[in-house]
Amino acid sequence: MSALGSNGGFMLLAVAIPLFGAIAIVLLRRWPNVREAATLITGVALFVDVALIACALQSGPVSRLVLAEPIVGLPLELAVEPLGMLFALVASGLWIVTSIYAIGYMRAHHEMNQTRFYAFFAIAIAATMGIALAGNLLTLFVFYEALTLSTFPLVTHSGTSEAKRAGRTYLGILLGTSIGLFLVAIVGTYAFAGTLEFRSGGILDGKVTGGVAGLLLALYAFGIGKAAVMPFHRWLPAAMVAPTPVSALLHAVAVVKAGVFSLLKIVTYIFGFDLVSGLDATVALQIAAAFTVIAASLIAITQDDLKARLAYSTVSQLSYIVLAALIADPAGFLGGGLHIATHAFGKITLFFCAGAILVATHKTRVSELDGLGRAMPWTMAAFLIGSLSIIGLPPFAGLWSKFYLIEGAWFGGNAWLVAIFAVSTLLNIFYLLPIPFRAFFRPAGGHAAGPVARREVPLTCLVAIGITSLGCLALFLFPDPILDLLSRGGAP
Amino acid sequence: MNEHLIVRVVTKMLVPFVLLFALYVQMHGDFGPGGGFQAGVIFAAAFIVYAIVFGIRPTIRAMPVGVVAAMVSLGVILYAGVGFAALLAGGSFLDYSVFDPHDPVRGQHLGILLVELGVGITVSGVLMAIFLTFAERYSR
Amino acid sequence: MRLLEHLPALIVAVPMIAAPICALLLRTRVSYWFAIGVAWVTFAMSLVLMDRVLSEGVIVYALGGWAPPWGIVYVVDPLSAMMLVLVSGMAAIIMPGTLLGIGSEVVRRAKRFFFAVVLLVLTGMLGIVITGDAFNLYVFLEIASLASYALVAMGSDRRSLPAALNYLIQGTIGATFILIGIGLIYMVTGTLNMADMAGRLQGLEDSRPLQAALAFILVGAAIKFALFPVHAWLPNAYTHAPSMVSAFFGATATKLGAYILIRFIYSVFGDDFAFGHMAIAWVLIPAGIAGAFMGSLVAIWQNDLKRMLAYSSIAQVGYIALGIGLDNQDGLIGAIVHIFNHGLMKGALFMVMAAVILRLGGATMAEFRGLGRRMPLTMACFVVAGLSLIGVPLTVGFISKWYLVLGAIEAGLWPIAVLVVASSLLAIVYMWRVIEVAYFETATDTHAIREAPLQLLLPTAALALLCVLLGISTEFTVEIASRAVVFLDVGL
Amino acid sequence: MFGTAIILILIATALVLIRAVRGPTPYDRILAVNVLGTMTVMLIALAGFLVDRPAFLDLSLVYALLNFIGTLAALKFFKHGYLGDAP
Amino acid sequence: MMELYEFVIGHAIQWGAVALLVIGLYIMMTRHNLIKKVVGLNIFQTAVFLVYIQMSYVTGATAPIAKAGQTLYSNPLPHVLILTAIVVSVSVSSLALALIVRIRESYGSIEEDEIVDLDAPKTDAVA
Amino acid sequence: MLSGRTVSLFLVLYGTWLLLSGIWEPFLMIVGVIACCLVVVLAHRMAVIDEEGHPIHLALRALLYVPWLFWQIALSNVGVARRVLSPRLNIDPASAMVPASQRSNAGLVAFANSITLTPGTVSLSVYSDRIHVHALHRASLDELLNGEMDRRVRRMEGEV
Amino acid sequence: MSLALDILSWTMMFGGSFFMVTSGIGMVRLPDLFARLHSAGLADTGGAALLLLGMILQAGFTLVTVKLLLIGLFIFLTAPAASHAVAHAALIGGLLADDPDENRRSNDEAPRG
Ligand code: NA
Ligand code: NA
Numbered sequence A: 001m002s003a004l005g006s007n008g009g010f011m012l013l014a015v016a017i018p019l020f021g022a023i024a025i026v027l028l029r030r031w032p033n034v035r036e037a038a039t040l041i042t043g044v045a046l047f048v049d050v051a052l053i054a055c056a057l058q059s060g061p062v063s064r065l066v067l068a069e070p071i072v073g074l075p076l077e078l079a080v081e082p083l084g085m086l087f088a089l090v091a092s093g094l095w096i097v098t099s100i101y102a103i104g105y106m107r108a109h110h111e112m113n114q115t116r117f118y119a120f121f122a123i124a125i126a127a128t129m130g131i132a133l134a135g136n137l138l139t140l141f142v143f144y145e146a147l148t149l150s151t152f153p154l155v156t157h158s159g160t161s162e163a164k165r166a167g168r169t170y171l172g173i174l175l176g177t178s179i180g181l182f183l184v185a186i187v188g189t190y191a192f193a194g195t196l197e198f199r200s201g202g203i204l205d206g207k208v209t210g211g212v213a214g215l216l217l218a219l220y221a222f223g224i225g226k227a228a229v230m231p232f233h234r235w236l237p238a239a240m241v242a243p244t245p246v247s248a249l250l251h252a253v254a255v256v257k258a259g260v261f262s263l264l265k266i267v268t269y270i271f272g273f274d275l276v277s278g279l280d281a282t283v284a285l286q287i288a289a290a291f292t293v294i295a296a297s298l299i300a301i302t303q304d305d306l307k308a309r310l311a312y313s314t315v316s317q318l319s320y321i322v323l324a325a326l327i328a329d330p331a332g333f334l335g336g337g338l339h340i341a342t343h344a345f346g347k348i349t350l351f352f353c354a355g356a357i358l359v360a361t362h363k364t365r366v367s368e369l370d371g372l373g374r375a376m377p378w379t380m381a382a383f384l385i386g387s388l389s390i391i392g393l394p395p396f397a398g399l400w401s402k403f404y405l406i407e408g409a410w411f412g413g414n415a416w417l418v419a420i421f422a423v424s425t426l427l428n429i430f431y432l433l434p435i436p437f438r439a440f441f442r443p444a445g446g447h448a449a450g451p452v453a454r455r456e457v458p459l460t461c462l463v464a465i466g467i468t469s470l471g472c473l474a475l476f477l478f479p480d481p482i483l484d485l486l487s488r489g490g491a492p
Numbered sequence B: 001m002n003e004h005l006i007v008r009v010v011t012k013m014l015v016p017f018v019l020l021f022a023l024y025v026q027m028h029g030d031f032g033p034g035g036g037f038q039a040g041v042i043f044a045a046a047f048i049v050y051a052i053v054f055g056i057r058p059t060i061r062a063m064p065v066g067v068v069a070a071m072v073s074l075g076v077i078l079y080a081g082v083g084f085a086a087l088l089a090g091g092s093f094l095d096y097s098v099f100d101p102h103d104p105v106r107g108q109h110l111g112i113l114l115v116e117l118g119v120g121i122t123v124s125g126v127l128m129a130i131f132l133t134f135a136e137r138y139s140r
Numbered sequence C: 001m002r003l004l005e006h007l008p009a010l011i012v013a014v015p016m017i018a019a020p021i022c023a024l025l026l027r028t029r030v031s032y033w034f035a036i037g038v039a040w041v042t043f044a045m046s047l048v049l050m051d052r053v054l055s056e057g058v059i060v061y062a063l064g065g066w067a068p069p070w071g072i073v074y075v076v077d078p079l080s081a082m083m084l085v086l087v088s089g090m091a092a093i094i095m096p097g098t099l100l101g102i103g104s105e106v107v108r109r110a111k112r113f114f115f116a117v118v119l120l121v122l123t124g125m126l127g128i129v130i131t132g133d134a135f136n137l138y139v140f141l142e143i144a145s146l147a148s149y150a151l152v153a154m155g156s157d158r159r160s161l162p163a164a165l166n167y168l169i170q171g172t173i174g175a176t177f178i179l180i181g182i183g184l185i186y187m188v189t190g191t192l193n194m195a196d197m198a199g200r201l202q203g204l205e206d207s208r209p210l211q212a213a214l215a216f217i218l219v220g221a222a223i224k225f226a227l228f229p230v231h232a233w234l235p236n237a238y239t240h241a242p243s244m245v246s247a248f249f250g251a252t253a254t255k256l257g258a259y260i261l262i263r264f265i266y267s268v269f270g271d272d273f274a275f276g277h278m279a280i281a282w283v284l285i286p287a288g289i290a291g292a293f294m295g296s297l298v299a300i301w302q303n304d305l306k307r308m309l310a311y312s313s314i315a316q317v318g319y320i321a322l323g324i325g326l327d328n329q330d331g332l333i334g335a336i337v338h339i340f341n342h343g344l345m346k347g348a349l350f351m352v353m354a355a356v357i358l359r360l361g362g363a364t365m366a367e368f369r370g371l372g373r374r375m376p377l378t379m380a381c382f383v384v385a386g387l388s389l390i391g392v393p394l395t396v397g398f399i400s401k402w403y404l405v406l407g408a409i410e411a412g413l414w415p416i417a418v419l420v421v422a423s424s425l426l427a428i429v430y431m432w433r434v435i436e437v438a439y440f441e442t443a444t445d446t447h448a449i450r451e452a453p454l455q456l457l458l459p460t461a462a463l464a465l466l467c468v469l470l471g472i473s474t475e476f477t478v479e480i481a482s483r484a485v486v487f488l489d490v491g492l
Numbered sequence D: 001m002f003g004t005a006i007i008l009i010l011i012a013t014a015l016v017l018i019r020a021v022r023g024p025t026p027y028d029r030i031l032a033v034n035v036l037g038t039m040t041v042m043l044i045a046l047a048g049f050l051v052d053r054p055a056f057l058d059l060s061l062v063y064a065l066l067n068f069i070g071t072l073a074a075l076k077f078f079k080h081g082y083l084g085d086a087p
Numbered sequence E: 001m002m003e004l005y006e007f008v009i010g011h012a013i014q015w016g017a018v019a020l021l022v023i024g025l026y027i028m029m030t031r032h033n034l035i036k037k038v039v040g041l042n043i044f045q046t047a048v049f050l051v052y053i054q055m056s057y058v059t060g061a062t063a064p065i066a067k068a069g070q071t072l073y074s075n076p077l078p079h080v081l082i083l084t085a086i087v088v089s090v091s092v093s094s095l096a097l098a099l100i101v102r103i104r105e106s107y108g109s110i111e112e113d114e115i116v117d118l119d120a121p122k123t124d125a126v127a
Numbered sequence F: 001m002l003s004g005r006t007v008s009l010f011l012v013l014y015g016t017w018l019l020l021s022g023i024w025e026p027f028l029m030i031v032g033v034i035a036c037c038l039v040v041v042l043a044h045r046m047a048v049i050d051e052e053g054h055p056i057h058l059a060l061r062a063l064l065y066v067p068w069l070f071w072q073i074a075l076s077n078v079g080v081a082r083r084v085l086s087p088r089l090n091i092d093p094a095s096a097m098v099p100a101s102q103r104s105n106a107g108l109v110a111f112a113n114s115i116t117l118t119p120g121t122v123s124l125s126v127y128s129d130r131i132h133v134h135a136l137h138r139a140s141l142d143e144l145l146n147g148e149m150d151r152r153v154r155r156m157e158g159e160v
Numbered sequence G: 001m002s003l004a005l006d007i008l009s010w011t012m013m014f015g016g017s018f019f020m021v022t023s024g025i026g027m028v029r030l031p032d033l034f035a036r037l038h039s040a041g042l043a044d045t046g047g048a049a050l051l052l053l054g055m056i057l058q059a060g061f062t063l064v065t066v067k068l069l070l071i072g073l074f075i076f077l078t079a080p081a082a083s084h085a086v087a088h089a090a091l092i093g094g095l096l097a098d099d100p101d102e103n104r105r106s107n108d109e110a111p112r113g
Helices: A007-027 A032-059 A082-108 A114-132 A137-155 A161-193 A210-223 A235-241 A244-253 A255-271 A273-277 A280-302 A306-327 A330-361 A377-391 A398-411 A415-432 A434-441 A459-477 A480-487 B005-031 B035-054 B056-062 B065-088 B104-137 C002-024 C028-056 C078-101 C108-130 C134-153 C160-189 C194-200 C208-224 C233-240 C243-269 C271-277 C281-300 C305-326 C329-360 C376-390 C396-410 C414-440 C454-472 C477-488 D002-022 D026-050 D055-080 E002-030 E034-055 E078-107 E112-122 F004-021 F026-045 F056-085 F105-117 F138-145 F148-157 G002-029 G033-059 G063-092
Strands: A065-071 A074-078 C059-062 C073-076 F094-099 F121-126 F130-135
Touching (some): A007 A032, A032 A114, A082 A244, A082 A255, A082 A330, A114 A244, A114 A255, A137 A255, A161 A235, A161 C414, A235 A306, A255 A273, A280 A415, A306 A330, A306 A398, A330 A377, A377 A415, A377 A434, A398 A459, A415 A434, B005 B035, B005 F004, B005 F121, B035 B056, B035 B104, B035 D055, B056 F026, B065 C002, B104 E078, C002 C028, C002 C059, C002 C073, C028 C059, C028 C477, C073 C078, C078 C329, C134 C160, C134 C243, C160 C194, C160 C208, C160 C233, C160 E002, C160 E034, C160 E078, C208 C271, C233 C305, C243 C271, C243 C305, C281 C414, C305 C329, C305 C414, C329 C477, C376 C396, C396 C477, D002 G002, D026 D055, D026 G033, D026 G063, E002 E034, E078 E112, F004 F026, F004 G063, F056 F148, F056 G033, F105 F121, F105 G033, F105 G063, F121 F138, F121 G033, F121 G063, F130 F138, F130 G033, G033 G063
Antiparallel strands (some): F094 F130
């Protein structure tokens, strides 16, 4: 295989393209239009590159690419496997959409320091690609930290003291858990297994006692703070101060998905299903995740701030995937992987809508949305689609992932988890559906009384919202490519 | 303390012999290392007692500050220079036997003598310098 | 070339003869250039020595041509070669900036002798590292220490004087303890040659003087090493010394205490005696952990950044002690690598202080307000070195922590592993305070502040760059540390 | 016999130390330290005989010199508050 | 009889060393006057000389001496070591005194607590 | 510069050197000459070569005085020891002026030091014609007031 | 002969040590500074001299003897000067109770030393 022809070269490009994009963005800072064009071109190039990798994965063997060897016998390397492929596809695809949305949003909202914003956004995407294509756990950790650091300027974008506080929480929890727990787990894994490679069936099986394995699993589950298992979820609601495209990045494209993706990948390729399903600790962690699912949903119901409600919704949904990982069987893996994609499309739609509402009406509270359906019909329709998908109702993609999750739980002998999923679905309905209902069926009242003018958002925003809503539908209709992809991974 | 007759006279009598003793220790120190240190201390002590009894100004007149400062450096240069000389003469660092190809022991004698001289000069220079700064500037 | 054979002697002799010559040069500028030349020549020699050690093995050089039991020998093994490179390298890198760096920070009348004293420190430090004779080690230790006290006292801030005196008193106590320990070993073995000592100590584990000797050397080295709770000299000394001096000391001085400890434990006493018989792990590990926490915690509350860095040094010293105390290969590799790596970071950070003091006249939080815009390159170096101090992946700090945690886990000390990373989280707090102030706040005054001059900026950038490069490629540091550990025959 | 002498002198040293500690005037202390010095000179010389190292004699001579200087310096410093010329 | 001497002397010196160590440390820790601290440091260092003097008594402590003809010199002997230690001690004391001189020039005091007070308004408060 | 006293100092120094060296080796003898020259130069610069600093003129007659002085020292040593050790501390401190008839400073110093050297008496203060003496017991003072020591020191100075 | 020498030297050293101890006792027992000065003299003269003589007898006529003599000479020259210096300082300091010089502080006649 020639260097570029191999998917090794493409993998390097997947990390390098957004970095070059970031450099281009900085260099083109004086010409905003050209700058934004650079972002879009980079996004498309990245997506093409990732798609090429996917094709290569379909047809041939997986090659590895060693970038460096910071620790002897423990290189920084890129490799591709189905789950990572899916994540890379979702992230790179949604980046294009998010960029389209961001162009409209940032200009309409008169944000400062847009060059910095786009540059760090691109760097964050590069880090995400690194996570998706990480060939071993060390590499994954490196890019995981890079993602944390590169998103910090985005979270604190406004520079207000509130943003600064949020930034502290964000960084404190994410770096704290990753260095304090995740890293310890990684080093512990290395100490026992002698390697950190992702292998089918795991590397720890047979190397550690149940106690150590349980300890490691717990360290991973809580140490991957981006998965936002309670009590390490606070950063996510705090980061709501950031501009909406950043929220999209956090909630759908990259950050939280990187967390659950890592967890899923670790359970699958580091522990192996056999080891995890036999551990006492697994049950305890399942309980913690289940608690997060329910508790976050309940909190979401009480939130009047739209973005905060969505944030707690994300916390809840993430623990679905954590649970999927802890179910530790192929169906759970399938459900978890699929949920990464479906939740991404659903949640990004919701955030785009929330951002659109903010830009158009400067409203941030659920209670202020009465009657908004008339002013912003397209936006609120999309919001309804996103909500239905998250809840798991047909004809939207969320149905499939929930289906596989429940199947995995049921056949894996975790019947009580089925009950959790059921209750949670009910709660989803309670906190999501009232929003479009208010918008469409309640008259506009309160202080903002008066004739409601149609005030839609910039066209780019609408286009983006349309794409993601259609995505929710498309994934319902054509889930097979993803399922095919995922079924090639997972169990040995 | 100039009015202090007894101390003054005793010091005057003492100083030349202390200086001589310092040089004696310096020159006879080559039968075992360490002579240079003692010699330096004694040499400086002679000046220090003189300075205490007669004051700083007469002391500086006898031993200018510039000379003291240069002594510090020159001693070290002498010390390390001998080592380099040994290197250049084909031995290893501080291998004095190369100084006299016919009689290594004599070479060692010479080498140690010079090295100890360097040590002595430096030590006495340092002590004098410190005393001078100390005495010059400190008052209770 | 024949002169190459004499490098072990020359590397000490050249700065030794250069120091007095430097003092005789009457012009400060002349002695500055002279000192730069000497430092780089020494650095080059240390690299050649390193190369020879790696290719040919340990070099033993008998001073004066006398065989080991009678004369003094200089020994270059991988550990000492690494220390030689660190000490002379830091001197070489830092030296060009000193003339500007000491501009306002050194009392006028001391400037003439500044470089001579620095070379004296260099002589002493290199001597400590290279000598194979215990008493000679003490002599070099005192040469380095005396010159160090003088350097600290040269600070133009009058507080440098009591700081230097305290440093002197406590340093002398430490050195005296070491001297007593050496005397006791001499009493038991009748030799001062360290290799000889080790040979003759076999079977003397129950000798009281020997046990006392270890205790004395442990305490003495700990003081020199600023190990909690005998660290009291360090904060004031580093805070009030001229920043360039702090940079050099921060990178090297305490490290020599660590070196002496490692040298005596492994090359003289043997780890069976030190750890098996005397259980010094019970001193080193608790003191190391306590120091790591205490240093970082106190650093958080500092307003003077030099003081903050000083306390951070105490914390970092704790890690090194911990690594030594783990008594296994990875722990010691971690300690040795951290000796080197921390040198790079602290060197860079104190150089930044020098630059900031040069431009703004102080280095408190107030001066750092808005510095990200005023001195962007300097602050970039600060951020890189700061991230390294935190232990972010792809920096040198990560590598050291990796091995420390690995060592702790291998020793079965999980809680220690967690504490190591948990304490490094505190580093996030104190570094982040600065970064926040520098990038989120605006300067209170409106003076135009220029970027640091090249003589300061280039070395700082070089060190910051090394923080990253040696974090990605660890062939140099870890490889040599591994060899050193193998050579020291640790825990096999 | 050198050992006996050394022990006896050590006893004497201890007695003088009592005076050095008790004072009460600085002159008492200076005097005590001076006597202590004389005793130390003898101790070093005797120790040289005991271990058969004549080089100790140089040491005790040096110590005698330092003792003298020390006493003068201490007196001058106590009396005048400076060691050099009158400020 | 000779053994008794050696025993007594050896142990007297040993305990003397310990006593000096403790006294020196005590003075350094409890005195605020900088000169007194330096005096304490000197007493402390004197303990080392005693340790090295004691070495002379312990059998087997004599350093190996090179054979005549090969070289004139022997491994450093205890007294040389003591001498070196004394030189170091003197240098340390001198430097300490020189520092005290400058401290007095800058602060007008050599009492540690007064010096701390004098700097107090200038020391960094937590922001 | 090259006065008789200077030459004398040089000779005395060189004698001491030879005595200390004990080795009749040409190298060391030459070094000795250099060393003594250096010392003489330094001594000259320090202005210590005068009748106070190098009282060579007293040397010959001192040979007569010193044995007597040593005998006095021995006697008074025993005396003071007895007083110190007697259970009831047999002392009776007193101080008085003792006439001093010496003409030169060197002589005066010799007298004062002799007084101090004999335990039991200490010279407190020296005046041109008298010395203030403190005694552990009045008896020693009376003995000193006899004037024998004064006379012997003056004889050492050379009688007129 | 050698035995006689040994006994003689032993006696001398014992005597010297005796004076040293006596001096120490005096330093503790005697009531004031001026009284203690005499006791200090015991160590400087009787103590030192006898000890040195004892050692000289042990050494025979060698370089060691020369050095011992030198030490003795040095002590005999400097000890009285030091004692006198202390005494004089104490006198000026006004420590002597029955000072016959009534005009000490009136600068009537400054003492010459
Ligand atoms: Na440090
Ligand atoms: Na007397």
